[in-house]
Amino acid sequence: MDRQGNPAERHQLLMELFLLAIETPERERAAVLSQACCGNTELLQEVQRLVLSDGGGSGLLDNPVLGPRGPMALVCPHCQTCFDAGPDRCPLDDAALEPAFAGSLLIDGRYRVEKRLGKGGMGAVYRVLHIGLDKRFALKMIECGPVQSERTRERFRREGQALGRLKHRNIVDVTDAGVDSGGRPYLAMELLEGSSLQAELRQEGPFTIARTLELMRAIAAAMDFAHRNNVLHGDIKPGNIFLPSGGGVKILDFGLAELLDTQREQGPAMGTPAYMQPGTLWGDAVSDASDRYALAVLAYELLTGEVPFGRSAVEVLERSANPLAGMGGRNPSVPVEFDSIIGGELKQPSGTALDFVTSLEAAWQSACFRQWLKREVPIRCGMACLLALIMLLPAGWLAETSLMRIAEVRTRDARMRLRPDRAPDPRLLLVSIDDATLAAEPAPLTARADEAGQRLERVFAGPPAAVGIDLVLPAQWSLSPDFQKLILRHQRNLRLALLSGGQGETAGAESISLMTAGTLGRDSVGSLFAFVNMEIDPSGAPDGAVRRARFSYRDLNGARRPSLAAAVLGQNQSSEDLFWIDPSIRWQDLERLSWKDIAQANPERFRGRIVFVGAEFAGSGDEAHGIPERAGRRAEISGLALQGLIAATILEGAPLHDLSWAWILMRRWLLFVLPAVAMLCAPRIVPGAAAALGITFVSVAIDLTVFHFHALFQPMAAEYATLTVLLGLAWLIRSKRPRTMPE
Numbered sequence: 001m002d003r004q005g006n007p008a009e010r011h012q013l014l015m016e017l018f019l020l021a022i023e024t025p026e027r028e029r030a031a032v033l034s035q036a037c038c039g040n041t042e043l044l045q046e047v048q049r050l051v052l053s054d055g056g057g058s059g060l061l062d063n064p065v066l067g068p069r070g071p072m073a074l075v076c077p078h079c080q081t082c083f084d085a086g087p088d089r090c091p092l093d094d095a096a097l098e099p100a101f102a103g104s105l106l107i108d109g110r111y112r113v114e115k116r117l118g119k120g121g122m123g124a125v126y127r128v129l130h131i132g133l134d135k136r137f138a139l140k141m142i143e144c145g146p147v148q149s150e151r152t153r154e155r156f157r158r159e160g161q162a163l164g165r166l167k168h169r170n171i172v173d174v175t176d177a178g179v180d181s182g183g184r185p186y187l188a189m190e191l192l193e194g195s196s197l198q199a200e201l202r203q204e205g206p207f208t209i210a211r212t213l214e215l216m217r218a219i220a221a222a223m224d225f226a227h228r229n230n231v232l233h234g235d236i237k238p239g240n241i242f243l244p245s246g247g248g249v250k251i252l253d254f255g256l257a258e259l260l261d262t263q264r265e266q267g268p269a270m271g272t273p274a275y276m277q278p279g280t281l282w283g284d285a286v287s288d289a290s291d292r293y294a295l296a297v298l299a300y301e302l303l304t305g306e307v308p309f310g311r312s313a314v315e316v317l318e319r320s321a322n323p324l325a326g327m328g329g330r331n332p333s334v335p336v337e338f339d340s341i342i343g344g345e346l347k348q349p350s351g352t353a354l355d356f357v358t359s360l361e362a363a364w365q366s367a368c369f370r371q372w373l374k375r376e377v378p379i380r381c382g383m384a385c386l387l388a389l390i391m392l393l394p395a396g397w398l399a400e401t402s403l404m405r406i407a408e409v410r411t412r413d414a415r416m417r418l419r420p421d422r423a424p425d426p427r428l429l430l431v432s433i434d435d436a437t438l439a440a441e442p443a444p445l446t447a448r449a450d451e452a453g454q455r456l457e458r459v460f461a462g463p464p465a466a467v468g469i470d471l472v473l474p475a476q477w478s479l480s481p482d483f484q485k486l487i488l489r490h491q492r493n494l495r496l497a498l499l500s501g502g503q504g505e506t507a508g509a510e511s512i513s514l515m516t517a518g519t520l521g522r523d524s525v526g527s528l529f530a531f532v533n534m535e536i537d538p539s540g541a542p543d544g545a546v547r548r549a550r551f552s553y554r555d556l557n558g559a560r561r562p563s564l565a566a567a568v569l570g571q572n573q574s575s576e577d578l579f580w581i582d583p584s585i586r587w588q589d590l591e592r593l594s595w596k597d598i599a600q601a602n603p604e605r606f607r608g609r610i611v612f613v614g615a616e617f618a619g620s621g622d623e624a625h626g627i628p629e630r631a632g633r634r635a636e637i638s639g640l641a642l643q644g645l646i647a648a649t650i651l652e653g654a655p656l657h658d659l660s661w662a663w664i665l666m667r668r669w670l671l672f673v674l675p676a677v678a679m680l681c682a683p684r685i686v687p688g689a690a691a692a693l694g695i696t697f698v699s700v701a702i703d704l705t706v707f708h709f710h711a712l713f714q715p716m717a718a719e720y721a722t723l724t725v726l727l728g729l730a731w732l733i734r735s736k737r738p739r740t741m742p743e
Contacts, residue, residue: 017047030281034273034313044273048277073113075100075560080116080568082126099136100124101141101184111188118196137175140187149364160187162231162254170222172242172250194245197302198238206305206331213361215241216299217248220353223295227288227352234286236294237275238301273313278320281313289349292356296345299360303338304330308346320346335367380680383733388672391726416628419584423647427465429606430592430640431613438617440728445615446474453482457599460490462606468568469493470532470614473511484516491524495567498529500553505657526559530567534625534642545634545734548578549646565646582649583628587637590644610647614640671699671728679730688734692727696720 017036021029037044074083074097076090084105089096101124105113117138118125128139160177167173176188197215201207207215219241226233233240233254242250271282275294280286300308306328309319324343327334341359349356433445443451459467473496477483487494498508509529517525531553534546551566562571568724593601595613616638625642629635637645675692682688698721 006119012291013043014047017043021047030273031315031317050291058593068361071104072102073100073105075116076097082113082116090487100496103180103184107139107141107186108178111137113139117590118193128188130188136191138172138189138191140189141184144382157185160185162226163187165229166226166231168222168225170249170251171226172252192242192244192250194243196239197241197243200243200304201238201302201602207302208458209314209333209335209364212299212302213357213364215249216295216357216360217354218293219251219298220357222249222251223291223353227291232288233291235271235275236298237272238298241298244509248448258343273316274307274309274311276313276316278317281317292349292353295347295353295356296342300324300327301347303334306330307575312445316620335363337363337367344691377681378494381677384673384730385669387676387726387729387733388669391672391722410551415617416582416584419582420677422585424585424587424590424651425610425651426591427608427610427651428590428644428647429464429609429611430590430644431459431595431598431611432592432638432640433471433595433614433620435617436594440596444478445471449473449477449480450482452477452483453480453486455595456486457482458598458601458603459606460486460493461603463607464493464570464606464609464611466493466495467611467613468497468530468564468643470497470612470640472497472499472508472532475510477511478516483511484513487512487516487528488519491520491528494528494529495530495564497532497564500531500533526561527567530562530564532564532639532643534639545628546581546642547628548580549649550578553712563646564612565643565650568612569647569650571650579649581627581642581646582652583635583645585645585648585652587627587641587645587648590641590648612640612643612647614638614643616640672723675727676730679736683704685731685734689727689731692730696723 010166017033020036021033027662033044033047037047071085074085074087075081076083076093076095077098078095079090079091081090081092082105083097084092087097098114100116106127110131112131113126113128114136115127116124117127123140124143125138125140127136129136151349157177159453160174163172163174164177172192173190174187175190177186178279179185201308218669219236223233223236231254233251235253236251240251240253242252244250271280275297277290277293280290297307300306308324309316324346326336326339328336328339338360341356341363345356441451455468467490485495496508496511498506509525512520512525512528531550533553534549549565550563551571552560552562554560574598593605624636627637627640627642627645675695676697678691679685679688682691
C-alpha cells in the first residue's frame with residue numbers, strides 16, 4: 001500500500017479497487033474487497049462509500065478528480081486547528097496545513113469551525129462556535145469528494161433523523177441539522193469533553209470486569225432504547241463509544257443507522273468487519289441482532305484487548321466457524337462462565353442487550369462469591385475464633401458478677417415455670433416430728449434418744465433402702481444404749497446430720513459415744529455423717545430463697561463430706577458444684593408419717609423406702625426455708641421437706657455442673673464462634689445477622705430442652721450477655737471489612 005502516500009497514486013488505487021468491486025457479484029463483494037485491501041479498514045470503507053455513492057453507474061469513472069474544487073478550509077495535522085485558505089503553515093506549530101473541507105469556516109452563517117475533533121466513516125467532526133448563542137457544539141459534516149453523492153447525503157440525513165428521535169442519557173444529543181449555502185449537510189451535536197473508548201482501551205489495555213460491566217450496562221440501555229424506537233446503530237465499536245470526562249457513556253456516529261420503520265437500502269452492508277455478523281458480511285439483512293452481536297464483540301474486546309475473530313472480513317468469516325477462544329488465557333480474572341455467555345451471544349444473539357449484560361453480571365456475582373469464599377472465609381473464621389477466645393475471659397468474669405447471677409436465677413426460674421408439675425419419687429417418705437407428736441408426748445427432744453432408737457428399729461424392720469436423720473443430735477444421745485445399738489446395727493443404711501458453722505466448726509458428731517466410735521472405726525464414723533447445711537442462693541437474688549444445693553462440703557480439716565440427701569441416696573459425688581433444686585416437683589405431695597404414728601405403722605410401709613426423719617414443729621428453727629414458687633413468689637417449707645425436695649431432684653437427675661472445664665470452655669467457645677462466623681462470613685450482612693440469631697436461638701433451645709432431658713443445665717445468662725457483646729464487635733469488624741469484589 002505504498003501507493004497511498006501520493007495523491008495521484010492513491011486515486012489510481014481507489015479506481016482499481018472500485019472497478020474490482022463493481023465487477024464482483026454483490027454477495028462476494030465484501031470478502032473480495034477485504035482481501036484486496038489487505039486489512040486496511042479505512043481504505044476498505046472508502047471504496048465501499050465510492051460504490052454506494054456511484055449507485056452502480058459510471059459517474060466516478062468519468063471524473064478523474066476526487067473531491068470538489070473551489071475555496072478550501074485547511075486543518076493542521078498536529079493541533080487540528082482549522083484555518084481559512086491563505087497560510088500554508090500553521091501559526092501555532094509551523095506544521096504544513098492540509099485540506100479539510102470545501103468552502104469557508106463559517107457553516108450556514110451560524111457555526112464558525114475552530115478545530116477538527118476527529119474523522120468518522122462518512123465525515124469529520126469539528127468543534128464549532130455558534131455565533132448567535134456564543135456556545136460551542138460538535139458539528140459533523142460530510143467529507144469532500146464523491147461521498148457527496150445523493151445516496152450518501154440520504155444516509156447522512158438518516159443519521160440526523162435517527163438521532164433526532166433518540167433522547168437518552170447515553171446517546172449523543174443532536175441539537176440542529178441543516179445544509180449550508182454550499183450544499184454541505186451537517187449535524188450539530190452537544191460538545192463532549194473526554195476520550196473515546198478506543199483511546200482508553202489502547203492506553204489501559206483490558207478493562208477490569210467491574211468497569212466493563214458498568215460500561216456495558218450503559219451501552220446496552222442506550223441500545224435497547226434505540227431498538228424500541230426502531231433505530232439500529234449499525235456500527236457499535238470502541239471508536240463510536242465516548243467517555244465524557246464528567247463520567248458516563250455516550251454512543252456516537254449513527255452514520256450507518258437503519259430505521260426499522262422505513263424501507264431498507266439494498267446493497268452490501270456497511271460497517272466494521274470485526275464487529276459485523278458473518279451472515280451480514282455475506283450479504284444478509286441487518287437487524288437488531290446485529291447490534292447485539294457487536295455488543296458481544298465489544299465485551300470480549302474490553303475484557304481481553306482483542307476482538308474474537310480478527311479484524312478483516314476474511315478473518316471473521318474463517319474463524320467464526322471455530323469455537324470461541326477462552327478469555328481466561330488473555331485475562332485470568334475473567335470467569336469461565338463468560339466464555340459460554342459471550343460465545344452464545346456471538347453464535348446466536350437473543351433477547352435484549354440488557355438481558356445479555358444481566359447474564360454477565362449474574363455470572364460475575366457467582367464468580368465473586370467463589371473467590372470471596374476462597375479468600376475471605378479463612379481470614380474471617382480466624383478472626384471469629386480469636387474474638388471468641390478473647391471473649392471467654394469476660395464471659396467467665398460476667399458469670400461471677402451479681403448482676404449476671406441474678407439474671408441467671410431469673411432465667412432458671414422462668415425455665416422452671418415452663419416445666420410441667422411432677423409428682424415426687426414414690427420411694428421418698430418423710431417422718432415428721434411435728435406439733436402433734438409434741439402434743440402427744442411433750443418430752444423434750446434431748447430426752448428422746450431411747451425412744452428414737454426403739455422406733456427407728458421398727459422402721460429398719462421394713463427394711464428401708466436408707467434412713468437419714470435431718471436433726472443435729474445433741475451430745476446426750478451418746479448416752480442412750482438403744483440409740484447407740486441402732487447405729488452399730490444399721491451403720492450402712494443410716495446417715496446422721498452434721499452441721500458446719502461459720503468458722504468451719506461442726507456440730508452433731510457428739511451424738512456418738514467414744515465406745516461406738518471405737519467399735520465402728522474412723523472410716524465408718526466418717527461415712528456415717530453428712531452435712532445438712534442449707535445456703536441461701538449465692539447469686540444474690542433479692543428474695544433470699546434456696547435454689548441450689550451441693551453434693552458435698554468440706555469440713556474444717558479439708559475433708560470432703562457428702563450432703564445428707566446425697567449420702568442417703570448413695571450419691572457420693574466428689575464435685576462441690578451447686579446444682580439446681582427443681583421446684584416443679586410437687587413437694588407438697590411428699591408422703592409424710594408423723595413420728596407419733598411409727599409404733600402403729602406396718603413395717604412393710606418402710607420396705608425399700610428412702611426415709612428422712614426431721615423436725616417440723618413450731619420453734620424447731622428448721623421449719624421455714626424459702627424456695628421459689630411456680631408463680632414466681634417465695635414459698636416457705638420446712639428443712640425436712642427441703643431435704644425431700646433435694647432428694648427428689650437428685651432422683652429425677654440433678655441438673656449438675658459436673659462437666660470438665662475443658663468441655664465447658666469448648667462449649668462456650670463454640671457458642672461464640674458459630675454466630676461470629678455467621679456474622680463475619682455471610683456474603684451480606686443482614687442474612688449474616690439472621691444466621692447468627694438463628695444459631696443463638698438454636699443454642700437457647702438446646703439449653704432449655706436437651707439439657708433438661710439430660711438433667712443438665714448451666715448458667716447461660718452470662719454467656720448470652722457476652723455473646724451479645726461479641727456479635728456487636730463482629731458487626732463492627734464486618735462494617736470495617738466490607739465484602740470486596742475481586743478485580
